[in-house]
Amino acid sequence: MAEVVVFGIAGEDHLWLADLKAGTVTRIDPPKQGALADADTLRKSGCTVVKTVNLAAAASSADAVFGGYMDG
Template sequence: MAKVVVIGIPGETGLWLADLTAGTVTALPKPLSGDLATAEALRSAGGAIIKGVDFAVAVSSAAQVFAGHYDG
């Protein structure tokens, strides 16, 4: 089971590494390399890459999530 997720959202130019075990989120340093750089280039061109994630939703604030809402 994955314990680390790489996240990118529209409007953010970089990617983020969320370590679920440590409870941390860290910006990935640039320049990226390898397959991750290729995926970031596709993302920058408007593509979406989803692998190994079965639920992801971008919301406007943490308060919305804790209230049981998301921008659907």
């Protein structure tokens, strides 16, 4: 099972690292080279990049998530 997940939010320039084991989320500097940098460039141009994640959804608040609601 994955220990960490890197994600970006549409409209934001930076990426986030969620450490699933530690239960933390940390803002990370944009990668300068390699596959993650390539994926970041693609997402900034409007593409969606997914690898071994089978659900990702934005919500307006944690309460909305616990209530079963997902934005658009």
